[in-house]
Amino acid sequence: MLFVQKYGGTSLGDEERILSAARRVAGLARQGNSVVVVVSAQGDTTDLLIQKAARINRRGGAREMDAYLAAGEQMSAGLMAMAIGTMGCPAVSLTGWQAGIHTDSVHGNARIDHVDCARIRRELASGKAVVVAGFQGIDPQGDITTLGRGGSDTTAVALAACLKADRCQIFTDVDGVYDRDPRVYPDAIRFGRIGYDKMMALIENGAQVLHDRSVELARKHHIALEVLSAFTGEPGTIVGDLE
Numbered sequence: 001m002l003f004v005q006k007y008g009g010t011s012l013g014d015e016e017r018i019l020s021a022a023r024r025v026a027g028l029a030r031q032g033n034s035v036v037v038v039v040s041a042q043g044d045t046t047d048l049l050i051q052k053a054a055r056i057n058r059r060g061g062a063r064e065m066d067a068y069l070a071a072g073e074q075m076s077a078g079l080m081a082m083a084i085g086t087m088g089c090p091a092v093s094l095t096g097w098q099a100g101i102h103t104d105s106v107h108g109n110a111r112i113d114h115v116d117c118a119r120i121r122r123e124l125a126s127g128k129a130v131v132v133a134g135f136q137g138i139d140p141q142g143d144i145t146t147l148g149r150g151g152s153d154t155t156a157v158a159l160a161a162c163l164k165a166d167r168c169q170i171f172t173d174v175d176g177v178y179d180r181d182p183r184v185y186p187d188a189i190r191f192g193r194i195g196y197d198k199m200m201a202l203i204e205n206g207a208q209v210l211h212d213r214s215v216e217l218a219r220k221h222h223i224a225l226e227v228l229s230a231f232t233g234e235p236g237t238i239v240g241d242l243e
């Protein structure tokens with residue numbers, strides 16, 4: 001089976017969490033699966049980078065911000081590939097542009113135009129787990145773009161579509177999608193399964209658990225998204241077509 005697994009910032013927050021994700025990836029690879037891992041920047045890295053840039057230049061310019069912010073995900077990708085390597089599983093990290101994520105030129109909120117996953121396919125065929133830096137792509141001028149806050153989810157879905165992945169798993173710091181933010185409302189109710197339209201409505205009401213464009217793309221390609229806890233790996237919520 002071909003898995004695309006995305007890990008969010010908190011799920012990669014420290015060395016132990018990176019190793020724990022790497023262990024899961026290596027385990028799947030050892031069982032004969034192909035695995036593509038999409039990573040976000042660790043912890044609050046993106047917020048910290050934005051604050052730092054603002055101290056240097058309040059109007060830094062969107063192109064330079066993208067070049068700067070994309071580094072957060074690149075660091076995670078390199079670290080994750082090394083972590084998977086220590087589990088005895090060969091792995092390679094790719095930036096968004098190496099992974100063939102082509103976008104428009106709207107810096108800071110670029111939309112994916114097309115994906116060329118030939119390089120990923122080659123790396124998978126050579127027996128490697130492939131780690132892709134989320135949230136980033138390249139525009140027609142060859143400049144680095146970012147996909148908007150939370151955009152690593154969209155990287156994962158775009159790759160799952162291009163690769164025709166069997167599973168697209170979004171690992172995060174809660175154990176699924178709830179009717180309200182479970183951190184704010186302890187009595188929130190978790191969905192076992194939720195349709196795309198209802199998921200979009202939740203996002204429009206402020207549920208940032210998934211990037212809106214990731215759900216749009218999943219709906220377009222009929223990809224079932226599994227939202228689950230990186231800490232337990234227990235089944236969470238399936239976002240998909242409701243029969």
Ligand code: ADP
Pocket residue numbers: 007008009010011040150171172173174176177178179180181182183202206207208209210
């Ligand atoms: P990641 O870093 O894994 O991408 P995010 O912070 O983007 O994680 O999304 C996960 C967070 O979304 C949770 O920690 C939770 O507080 C918040 N959240 C808001 N609304 C919801 C909801 N309806 N269901 C689940 N999580 C929600």
Ligand code: ASP
Pocket residue numbers: 008009040041046047072134135148149150151152153
């Ligand atoms: N690191 C980026 C952000 O904080 C992208 C992501 O996490 O999906 O918005």
Ligand code: MG
Pocket residue numbers: 008150153208209210211
């Ligand atoms: Mg997110």
